[in-house]
Each structure stands twice: as C-alpha cells, then as structure tokens.
Amino acid sequence: MRDERFERFEVEPFTGSLGASIRGVDLVADDDDVVREVQRALHEYHVLAVRDQSLDIERLHVVARRFGPFSGNPVHTPVDGYEDIVRFVREPDDSGKVIGEEWHMDLAWLARPPGITMLFGEEVPPVGGDTCFTSLEKAYQSLSPRMVAMLAELTGIHSGRGVFAINAAHSRLGLKNEYESVENTAVEHPVICEHPVTGRKYVFVSSVLTHFKGMTEEESRPLIDFLMARAIRPEFNCRLRWETNTLGMWNNPYVLHTAINDYSGYRRVMYRTTVEGGAPQAARLSS
C-alpha cells in the first residue's frame, strides 16, 4: 500500500500503528522541500526506513544536520572528527547482549531528549538484527479517560542511574568520562504529553522512569510496569528490517525501541546520530 498523501517519494506503511519505508529520495542531494516532506512523513509515521541512501560518515553528518542541530550525547565516545556520530560494532563471535536490547528511548533522562535518532547500517546481517519500535501515541489512545486524567496529574522522574553500567557491558563501546554527572541526573517529564507540531498526545514512559514525583519507587513501580506492558503490546509495534544503504530514523520521544539479538555469527556495523528535541510538553486535556 502506498500513502498517496506523499507525492515527492514513495511511502509504504509497515503496520497499522507506525513505521514506513521511503523510496525515491536522496537525502544528500534533494532540495529542502524534500527534507520537509520527509519530516512530515516522520510526524505521520514516527519511524522511517529511508532506503537506497549511499552514505558514509561525512554524508550521514550532512544529512542529519539538515534535520537540525546535534542533541549532544554525554555517554558515548564519538568517531574521530565527528562529535555527533557514534559507531556501534558487533563482531560475528561477540556474545552476550547487543546494545539497546531492552525497550527504551534514547537519552530519555536528558531534560531535552533527542527529537530524532538516526541509524545507518554500514554492514548489516543478511538476516536478523532488526529493530523493533512501539508507538507511545497508540499506547496513550488505548488508555481509559479516567486513567489518562490520573496520569496527567503525575510527573515522571527519569534517571541516568545505571546508564553507564549498561553501556560499559559492551566492550567495543567507548564511553565518555561523565559517569558522575550522568549517574546523578534525574529529570522531570510530564506523563501525558503532546507533540508540539501535530498536537497528537502520547504517554511519556521510558525504561529509566524510576518513579513519580512525590511517590516512592515502590509505590510507583506497579504503575510503571503497567504502562510499559501497555506500551509494548504487539499491535502498537513495527519492525524495521535493515538493508544495505538503509537510513533508519525515528521520532525518539514518541516511540520505544529495542534491538533484536538474533544475528550471532554475523557482523553488524551501525552509525548513530541524534537531532536535538524540545522538552516534552504536558498535554492540554479538555475536562
């Protein structure tokens, strides 16, 4: 099925909830109108697989910056010469967890989490290594009005505690010397939010949501577990199948994503960059 609302390129939805593949663009060479249209598709679908992009580090940098300034990344050491790009490598004989192997949002513990994450596969397995996404907008829509009203009064505390430990378990990742400041970071985000451009509402839940303001972690945990379980239901998911020359990009604060650890024996080399986003905005709910 092609989405006819987009005329400059071909948009094919992944599932009924989110995600689409795009063909027929060159994000390095095409004009700014095309970039704005891709941005519009991103607002619509939250996750895009832009196929047939012939990128290297420099060109990824150029493409990313057409979508906005770098968000910053206090955790990972960047590649030489590009402070906005990180390289994730998995060798065929690496074992244990792959990076990002839990449902999460990138850098959710920042006051302004990245608005867009981009991932480009330099080398992808012939099979396996997909990335799964779930829609926090669909999760919001599935909640009862009373539940939404209650959540709207809560403020989530998202913590950087443990972030370095998770990343340090991946020996091929270089980490910055900012352990103390990241560990001690705890930011407040509204639980029921709305998109600043589309006004569409979503539930802001992440794997680093430790508790709600004014409540203990023990008191908060059942509600957080409920929200996470609701958010990752299969009907709210899509799966991005990586191909050579696919640029994946997603609206980071409106989805959760998880890496799939099913490509043992294959090498996978990905470059990641992020675009700055705003502070999550509390939804205006009509009472």
Ligand SMILES: [Fe+2]
């Ligand atoms: Fe991630």
